[in-house]
Amino acid sequence: MGISDLIAGFIQEALEDSDGVLELQRSDLAQRFNCVPSQINYVMSTRFSPEQGYIVESRRGGGGYIRITRVRVDRETLLMHVINSLGDTLDLPSARAIARNLVDNGAISLEAGRTLLSAVGDAALRAAPRESRGAIRADVFKQVLIHLV
Amino acid sequence: MGISDLIAGFIQEALEDSDGVLELQRSDLAQRFNCVPSQINYVMSTRFSPEQGYIVESRRGGGGYIRITRVRVDRETLLMHVINSLGDTLDLPSARAIARNLVDNGAISLEAGRTLLSAVGDAALRAAPRESRGAIRADVFKQVLIHLV
DNA sequence: TTCATTTTGGTCAAAGAAAGTCAAAATTCA
């Protein structure tokens, strides 16, 4: 077990204690674990990605920080299920149907549903080449859902 | 948390109390927070800009002052303003800044803001050719906002 | 009135304080 796992473990415990949100300083943490600061970035991107249910925000400069938020898991399963069922390409009618469903289920808010649909509509993707529109639509759709988890 | 944040916090509280307008003296404030006067200018420009919903006026000389006014614009106007200010192409950092602002202003919900950002992120647009990404990002961003108005 | 002085606030650039990126080197795993 490497140092990355140690750091990840430490953060997860701290997240338990602090009930889901945690703010820390990159260099502090690096010192505590005796590693270079950039290793913290590595840990963030490999173990605390949105796909894994975390949101990581940060700020540079004096008084900078890294904030990690664990998102709740209830609708996570539902959303994950939907995400995993999506293929590499997606047409607009299907997108509409899926969004409608998620809203009806209460998995996402009406506002988020609308936002989602306007992001994958024809007007939004008009600058994209025809042949890759389906793929882009699928990517956008997935990304939005992933980040909503 | 740095000194700039302290100062900003102090001002915001004072604004609450005084119901939206506040007049103060640069050197007073600087003394109170034990910093150089120009730091006040820094705080003004980074935390009380018009984009963030404030008007800052000032006057030099004897009896000089800095007046901060919090302005409340209705969300429709604000959204329209933002939409119209967008160009044909948009980079990710700018998108982030704008979204953050809209959320802070209460013009869109946090959820919608997140949704918006994940829709224009790199992962969402990876299937789009590099050279048209900026354009697609701008289109998506605009469409989402338009539908949120 | 006119002009010098004083009292404010403004600008800008340099220095400092975090965090981010990227790719090479090291290590681990299949």
Next chain:
DNA sequence: TGAATTTTGACTTTCTTTGACCAAAATGAA
């Protein structure tokens, strides 16, 4: 062994703090 993962560190970017110098408004003396 070869590929994937992890560890490092040089370099970059962003945000903050500080200070030297500038500009404008008020005030009072000539």
